Amino acid sequence: MTLSPSHKALRVLIATLSVGLALLAAFATPAGTLVGAGILIFLTPFVALDPASRLTALLLALHGANWLSSTEVPADVRDWALTGITTVALLTIHLAAALAAALPPAAPLPRATLLRWTRRGLTVIGLALPVWVLLVAQSTDAPSGVPVITYAALASVATLALAFVLARAQDRPRIVTAPGAERR
Structure with missing residues (x-):
């Protein structure tokens, strides 16, 4: 199977973000484990090679479970920033895998398609940002x-x-x- 350069870039993006998230959860959180990171890092190449497989959903679910089991409820801006970074990375992995699965691997990604998917991803982030900021502000004074x-x-x-x-x-x-x- 021959991959176009744009598909190679999507797969590298998936792998880089996945490994980065695994390491972030292992080393930047209070309860992070190397076992969880190891499982995620082991699964990452399979997803990068075949982003259209069900392993992509499993990888995203395991990243979410690993993050939730590694962190406590965010209490300060640092915790919320790490949560925001994780959220954006998970969204990016999802979008990159979906985009890689949407077109044949040998076909280059049209610029218009890439821009449309980027706009949609940024729209999701933009709509989530006010909620995230509200949660950061609220975390200083927890409600009863x-x-x-x-x-x-x-x-x-x-x-x-x-x-x-x-x-x-x-x-x-x-x-x-x-x-x-x-x-x-």
Whole structure:
């Protein structure tokens, strides 16, 4: 299999970020382990070689589990900065793998496609940034109550909203027209 230079760059990006995240969790967090980093580093080449495989989802899930098990609830700006870096790196690994899987490996990535995917990734980061800043500001003065219940309630509302959107999308009639036919 011959890879275009752009596909090679995507795979190098996946590998570099994955190894970097594993090492970050191992050495920059209070409970990081070399075992967790070793498992992630072992899995990384398989994902870099075949980003369209299910191993990519496994790698991302293991990175998330490794990060959550290695860190405590962020309490200061340093912890939140590490969490933000980890989030952006995970998003970048996901986007790079999805983009590499979207086109044949020998095909170069069109500039317009790369720009579109970059804009979408930056949009996600831009929409998440205000929430992240709010959480950083709030972490200095924790609210009373049980945070797990609050997060469970938010997750439930988000899941219900997603279910509603998906149900509405299935109920809408789809109009299929023949190629070249005019819509009236």
